Amino acid sequence: NGTREDEESGKLQSLVPMTSFLPTHLMKHLVKKEERRKRLKGNVIYESEELKEEVCILFIDISGFTRLTEQLAKDKHGAENLSKIVNRFFKKLIAKIIEFGGDIERMAGDALISTFWTTSEGCTMEEAINRALLCAYNITRDIKLRKYKVSNKNTLTLHIGLAAGPCSIYHIGGVEDTFWRLCFSKALDDLSTAVGESDDGEIVITNQTYPFIEEHIKAKEIINSPHYLFESFIDVPNHAHLKPIHIGPEHEEWMRYFIDNHSLEAIDNNQASTEYMSGIKLASNVFVTIQCEDKSVLEKSGLSMWDDLMGHVQQSVYSYEGVIGNFLNDEKGVLLFCAFGHPKMHVNDPYRAIRCALEIAEHLSSNPYFTYGIGISTGKVFLGSCGSHDRRDFSFLGDSVNLAARLMKISIESNHSHIITDEATFSKSKVEIAFTTLDPVAVKGKEHEIPIYRVEGKKSDFEIEADLQGRSSLPTVRTNLLHHIEETFKQFIQSDYPVATFNPNETIKERGYPMISVMDGKSGSGKSHLFSNILGDIMNGEVDGFTSHNVFMLKPVDLDRKVPFSYFKQWFDSCLAIIEFMGHTSDQMEITIEMWIDLMKKYNAFTPQHKESLIAKVLDADDMEFGYVFNDIYNTTFPVPENLDKEQFARCQIQIFKRFLCTSQGYLLFAKHKGSITVDGRSYPVNRCSVILEDLQYMDDKSRELFEEIFFSTPNLVNMTTYLVCSTNKDLLEGGNLKLFERLDKEASHKFPLLPLTGVETKQLMMDEVNQKEEYDVSEVASDLISYMTRKSNGNAQIASLFTHKLLENRFIVEEDNVLKVREKMREELEDVSLPASVSALVLQRIDNLDPNAKLVIKIASIIGMKFTIERLEDVIPNDMTAARAVPNHVNTLISKGFVNIIDERSFDGKKMYAFANQITRDIAYDTLLDDQAKTVHGELACRYVDIFMLKRKTKGYTTIDAQDRPLVTAIEMTAKHFAASRA
Numbered sequence: 001n002g003t004r005e006d007e008e009s010g011k012l013q014s015l016v017p018m019t020s021f022l023p024t025h026l027m028k029h030l031v032k033k034e035e036r037r038k039r040l041k042g043n044v045i046y047e048s049e050e051l052k053e054e055v056c057i058l059f060i061d062i063s064g065f066t067r068l069t070e071q072l073a074k075d076k077h078g079a080e081n082l083s084k085i086v087n088r089f090f091k092k093l094i095a096k097i098i099e100f101g102g103d104i105e106r107m108a109g110d111a112l113i114s115t116f117w118t119t120s121e122g123c124t125m126e127e128a129i130n131r132a133l134l135c136a137y138n139i140t141r142d143i144k145l146r147k148y149k150v151s152n153k154n155t156l157t158l159h160i161g162l163a164a165g166p167c168s169i170y171h172i173g174g175v176e177d178t179f180w181r182l183c184f185s186k187a188l189d190d191l192s193t194a195v196g197e198s199d200d201g202e203i204v205i206t207n208q209t210y211p212f213i214e215e216h217i218k219a220k221e222i223i224n225s226p227h228y229l230f231e232s233f234i235d236v237p238n239h240a241h242l243k244p245i246h247i248g249p250e251h252e253e254w255m256r257y258f259i260d261n262h263s264l265e266a267i268d269n270n271q272a273s274t275e276y277m278s279g280i281k282l283a284s285n286v287f288v289t290i291q292c293e294d295k296s297v298l299e300k301s302g303l304s305m306w307d308d309l310m311g312h313v314q315q316s317v318y319s320y321e322g323v324i325g326n327f328l329n330d331e332k333g334v335l336l337f338c339a340f341g342h343p344k345m346h347v348n349d350p351y352r353a354i355r356c357a358l359e360i361a362e363h364l365s366s367n368p369y370f371t372y373g374i375g376i377s378t379g380k381v382f383l384g385s386c387g388s389h390d391r392r393d394f395s396f397l398g399d400s401v402n403l404a405a406r407l408m409k410i411s412i413e414s415n416h417s418h419i420i421t422d423e424a425t426f427s428k429s430k431v432e433i434a435f436t437t438l439d440p441v442a443v444k445g446k447e448h449e450i451p452i453y454r455v456e457g458k459k460s461d462f463e464i465e466a467d468l469q470g471r472s473s474l475p476t477v478r479t480n481l482l483h484h485i486e487e488t489f490k491q492f493i494q495s496d497y498p499v500a501t502f503n504p505n506e507t508i509k510e511r512g513y514p515m516i517s518v519m520d521g522k523s524g525s526g527k528s529h530l531f532s533n534i535l536g537d538i539m540n541g542e543v544d545g546f547t548s549h550n551v552f553m554l555k556p557v558d559l560d561r562k563v564p565f566s567y568f569k570q571w572f573d574s575c576l577a578i579i580e581f582m583g584h585t586s587d588q589m590e591i592t593i594e595m596w597i598d599l600m601k602k603y604n605a606f607t608p609q610h611k612e613s614l615i616a617k618v619l620d621a622d623d624m625e626f627g628y629v630f631n632d633i634y635n636t637t638f639p640v641p642e643n644l645d646k647e648q649f650a651r652c653q654i655q656i657f658k659r660f661l662c663t664s665q666g667y668l669l670f671a672k673h674k675g676s677i678t679v680d681g682r683s684y685p686v687n688r689c690s691v692i693l694e695d696l697q698y699m700d701d702k703s704r705e706l707f708e709e710i711f712f713s714t715p716n717l718v719n720m721t722t723y724l725v726c727s728t729n730k731d732l733l734e735g736g737n738l739k740l741f742e743r744l745d746k747e748a749s750h751k752f753p754l755l756p757l758t759g760v761e762t763k764q765l766m767m768d769e770v771n772q773k774e775e776y777d778v779s780e781v782a783s784d785l786i787s788y789m790t791r792k793s794n795g796n797a798q799i800a801s802l803f804t805h806k807l808l809e810n811r812f813i814v815e816e817d818n819v820l821k822v823r824e825k826m827r828e829e830l831e832d833v834s835l836p837a838s839v840s841a842l843v844l845q846r847i848d849n850l851d852p853n854a855k856l857v858i859k860i861a862s863i864i865g866m867k868f869t870i871e872r873l874e875d876v877i878p879n880d881m882t883a884a885r886a887v888p889n890h891v892n893t894l895i896s897k898g899f900v901n902i903i904d905e906r907s908f909d910g911k912k913m914y915a916f917a918n919q920i921t922r923d924i925a926y927d928t929l930l931d932d933q934a935k936t937v938h939g940e941l942a943c944r945y946v947d948i949f950m951l952k953r954k955t956k957g958y959t960t961i962d963a964q965d966r967p968l969v970t971a972i973e974m975t976a977k978h979f980a981a982s983r984a
Contacts, residue, residue, distance in 0.1 A: 017272035018020065020392050021259045024103045025045055025169075026181060028120055028245055028256040030947075044253040046179060048172050050303045056128040056164040058102060058114040058136055059191050059330075060093065063109035063200065064156045066402055068442055069152065073399035079280055079382035080930045083397050087150050089156060091388040093139065100135035101240040104391040105183065106328050109401070115183075123424070126212045129164050130237035133213065133230065136160050136203045146201040157200035157339075162230075163187035164209040171258075172307040175314035176391050179257050192332055194227045203290070207769070213605050231820045232354040238592055261392045262323060262343045268851045269882040276856055276881075277394075278384020279784040282342035282837055283846070284425060285401050286322075287375045287408035288360060296335060297369050309363065313338075316359040320352040325396050337398055342383055345844040347523075351429040352376045354455055366415065374416045375407025378424040382930075406443045407452065419455035425454040429836075431543075434459050436732035483903045484752070507853065518727040521588050521754025522898070523842045524798030527727045530754075534789060547920060554707070555694040564654075565633060567693075567703035571661065572633070576614045577603040598846040612636040617749075618660055653702070654709050661710070693744075696728035708740070731897050732849050756795020759786050765797060769804045782821035784904070785813065788830065794918035802836045844922045850897065853883035857890040857900055862925035863937040867903065869911040869926055876940045909948055 019027060029051065037044060068085070072078035076345075093112060095106055101121070102114045114135075123131075139158065140146050148156040165183040190206040196665030198204040205219060207226040212873065218234045219228040225505035247255075256264060266272040292298050293384040293545075313336060317324050322340040329335070337355070340349040357374050358391060364372045379400025407420040426435055434456040440449035521527050556566040566571075577599050606614075611634045619627060629652060711724065726744045733741050745751070763781045766789060770776045793800035807813045812826045812833065822830060847855060860877055861868045870887055877884040891914060894900040897919055905913045916922040926934070 005889060010452065013250060015247055015249070015255075016269050016389075017240050018255050018259065018568070019250065020387070020389060021116070021263055021394075022255060023105050023181070023391075024242055024747075025105075025115065025117055025120055026258060027247060027251075027255070028243075030251055031245065031247070034251055037527055044242045046174070046177075046257045048170070048174060048179070048303060048307045048768060051169040051171070053120060053167055053169070054118040054125050054128075054165065055167040055185065055187070056116040056125070056132040056162065057119075057185065057187050057191065058116065058132045058187075059161045059163070059195055059365050060112045060139070061159040061161075061195050062089070062112075062156050063159055064154060068150060068154045068156070068448065069397075069399050078929045079380055079398040083278065083382040084932075085150055085156075086397060086789065087387060087388070089145075090386065091391040092142075092145055094388045096139050096142070096145070097135055098390055100138065101131045101242050102135050103242065104387075105181075106326070106976075107387055107393050107395065108145050108276065108326060108328060108330060109395075109405070110336070111330070113328070119929075123240075125164055127214050127237075127240075129162070129209060130216065131240050132162055132164075133203070133205070133217070134233075135238065137230070137233070138160060140201045140203060158518075159195050159197065160202070160203045160598065161191045161195035161206070161208055162203060162213065163194065163206040165190075170303050170306050172303070172929050173310040173314050174307075176261065176318055177257060178260060178314065180310055180324070181258065182310075182327060182328055182329055186296070188329060189226075189296075193225070197222050197225050197227060198743070199228070199713060204228070205230055205626060242685065249589050260323065264850050265343075269856075270880050270883075271856065272385070272854065276859075276933060278382065278930055280380060280930065281337045281341050281345065281383055281928060282349075282379065282840065283381045283383070283396065283400070284349045284376060284378045285381065285396065285404040286336075286338045286340070286353050286357055287404045288338075288357070288364075289333050289337040289373045289408055289412050290336070290364065290777075291371050291373075292369050298329065301369075302368075305367075312363045313360060316356045321346065321680050322349075324350065325394070338394070338400075339381070339383075341841075344848040345949075346842050347845065348427040348429070349841070349843045350376075350774070351432055353378075353425065354419065354421070354429055354433050355458065356929070358457065359457065361417065361419060367935070371412065373408045373410075373412025373413055373414075374419040375404045375409070375421075375427050376415075377401075377404040377407060377422040378428065379403070380962055388495075389811065403443065403692060404447075409445075410441060410452070412697055423451050425452075426451075432459055432709060447589075460827050480745070510710060515724070515750070516744055516748045516753060517750040518741075518743075518748040519725065519727040521750040521753065522756075522796060523729050523845060524796045524839075525729075525754040525756075526598045526797045527729075527754060528820065529797075536592065553692050553694060555692075556700075556703075564702035565657070565706065566700055566768075568657065568661075572657075573600075573603060575661065576611060579614045579617055580606075608637070610637040612638065617879045619656075622658060623656055626652050626656045629656050654706055657706055658709055675725075690723050693724065693726045694728075696726055696737055696741055696828075697732040701736065704736050704740055712743075731846055734849070757790075757800060758795070758799055760796070762790045762793065762800055765800050766804050766820060768814070770808060771800055773808075774785070776815055777818060778815055778820045779818045780820070782819060785820060785822055787913050788822075791919065794920055795911050796842075798842065799920070802839055806836050835924070839920070840862055840924050840927070843921055844928070846897070846899075847921075847925060847928075850893065853881075854882070854887075854890045854893040854897075856883045857887065858894055858921075858925050859933075860927055860937060861894075861900070861914075863920050863929065864941065866919065867905070867913050867915045869907045869913055870899045871909075871911050872941065872944070875944045876937045 012670045012828060021108045026224075033046075034044075059646060069078075069082055072082050075081065088110065090107060102116050105113045105115045106115075114132070116132040116135075118125055118128050121128070128334045140160065140833065146158055150156060163185075165185050165187040167183055167187070170182045170184070171178045171179050172182060187206070187208070190208055194204045194206050204222070205213075205227070210219065210228045216237070217233055218231040219229060221227075222229055259267070263272065263277075271277050290298070313327070314324065317338045320340060321344050322338050323342050324336070324338045326337040338353075340346070340353040340356070342644045346352060353376050357376060360375060361372065364370055377400045379398065381396045381398035381400055383396050384394065387393060403422055406501055407422065407944045411418045411420045420438075421435075435453040436456055438452050438454055441452050442449050475524060519527055519530075553570060555570070580603065581599055612630075615630055615634075615636065616624065627636070628640040629649070631638055631640065632637050684881065699707075724744075726741065726748075728741060730738075730741060763786045765788075766781050767778045770778050788798055789803065792803055804813075810833075814831060815821075835954055847858060850858065856877070857873060860873060862877075864872055873887050874884065874889070877887065883890060891900065895902065895914075895956055900914050901917055903915045905912050907913055925946050
């Protein structure tokens, strides 16, 4: 019994962090859902729904937050310090609200929305209002809450509003099994004017709420306002608490529907109750406000409209691998916040944020009643738990978040629905996105006017290519590899193997075709650059046997978004364009590169109806009834059968697309026929093609299924392919994509690993980059600069390139007598030069791809230093975390991913040592940590080192500290440094 009770207690204890992410009102509803499920003996399946109940809303607005954020932004740890202040403040507020029977619905940056429910708490509206007012009164009587002194220069004050009325609660979304809670009430609309009419520490009661309690309080009318200012109680109401609620393991599945995936990941790995759930990151922040002249329209729009909108928002945000931080209705309208850079960071997060915003804007534009404003900014933010152990949300805080909100306000006040961005977002996405530069504006919280930009839309591929012309060339250090790859192309495209001799029992290696080559390299090693040059040579006719239309690039049509069959979209488009071309000529003529580009430009302007007619030309009579499989890809309108089975639809898609590609290939009459093939009992002419599979790490499940069907599962279809090359970064692969890579790698006849640059290659790259500028003519690089760059870049071509440009722009390096060298007066500052943001993003992208426990281990290892032992990791990782149970396994994961190496050294206590593969990885992992996290670990390490040293001293008679004991001194020095910084 004892064991069973302990196990049950453990399960209940594990639910505590989960309950803190949800309002009590929601949990009580979920308990009822579980009771009903038990009665009906059904499954735990949640669907969108609407709840109705009367409520009193206590709205608390924090004044002084913007000024505080702006001042803290000047400090290195500003975002973290802001989170500490907010959490200390919210912790006290939350405790007060819970003490007086309130529920915390949502924390929204510098505001808190608290609710006092009627029916679910078994009280009348009058009782609910009295509870809320008593709570507000006690908050204002607490001088430390009413005027929360942060420093001599900063004090946070409160503006409080009280409103009551009927409330509609929508539970909406459901994409990736995640629902959001959106509350509508006229009480919130009334608060939009009421809160602004209160001075610091005052309580404003709306005119609709006052009649319920006018006999029990003293209040005065506010001049030129329908609302009332609370003065005192005539009869002090009874102190009440929320009704108790029993949450057990049977409710866990229900609760998981309302918690974002990142928070669930932290909860599942016992990190949610610790500071390790939080961190500092570069993020692109998106604020969207949805407003309407008649605010009642927002509520009257109904469950289905908001559910549809939330579904679109979720699809868009998740497909660009961002996170939704908030979706709420406050006193100003409906507010959405999402961010990109978390849970996974990408080099082009600003671009992803804009693309997502464009899709949301397009959907909002379809509703004639709505106006919207969108603001986007990019900068460092605190992300993590905001609130207390009783009630918290996963939040984003920082100057950049505030700026996005200000830009959103500028957008909505312009009376036009626009997307407005800051300078950082603009500069990192201007190649792919069209902007209009607006006049600089003064923004609350900023000392000077800031430049802003209006998003006009995504540029076409041809505009992007034109913008990139001449910007960079392939580093000469990679040209030998380029020529080697092109030679393998030539060798196999000209081979004349028989078409019909296919033995399914043979491996690809035994059969000899298609030839498979694999190119594997870290992010930034130059894979994409190489392929751009290879395709450029093909387009220019410099690779014998290849033309622009019998080489197919399999890569996502939108690298930044996972959508079904995205890898085949360009192939489909090419086939439809060829069909259009063949419809206008009877000649079997060669298409020149100029004709091909012109053809694709025209194709991009085709309507869905035009594409539908082209698809109809390809599909035979039997396949026409399945034309609906193209509807999701091309917005075509082929009729869809009623009650279509999802599994049947999925199987049908693969087979129809396979036959579509076979038929379309037959239209390539200008390519050299080498016989015919039979697929699914149908005969097709063969036009040999070669396929380049790039960025395998982004491949969606549907594309992979079709790829495997074509190249592995349909024997005769393999004959269409002469050459197949796969390019990827193996470190970023997972699941089915990793298995596919391993199969291709096993069957590969050629492998082209992109190894780190040597010192000589780094020197050549630096000269190439510098000499692109007309004023430079460098023929040599100083040896100390080569050593510095090799160490800083760790042989990564992209990092070396970006770093070279940063040093050049900031005048750390100069040319003297054709030699590139460090400026003498900048030499001391050279080591402190920070990495370019895009370089940090490259490394963080790899770190974010680790499982949660390995990610935690690498961060804690970065605190210990460049070198560490498993034993020291076990000393400092909290025992209640999942990561603590198998530290050696997580270190082995880091070794396999190239983050860490075993080194031939022993620690001062004789333990095996490990080291980061390079300084960059260690520094970037460390920079994501909060200062408090590092301080805690340094302190624990110092204590542990002292224990070890004292034991040695006792057993071996130590009297002094020698070189082997240096870790002790280092740990104590670092601890002193962190505590000193904290006191400051």
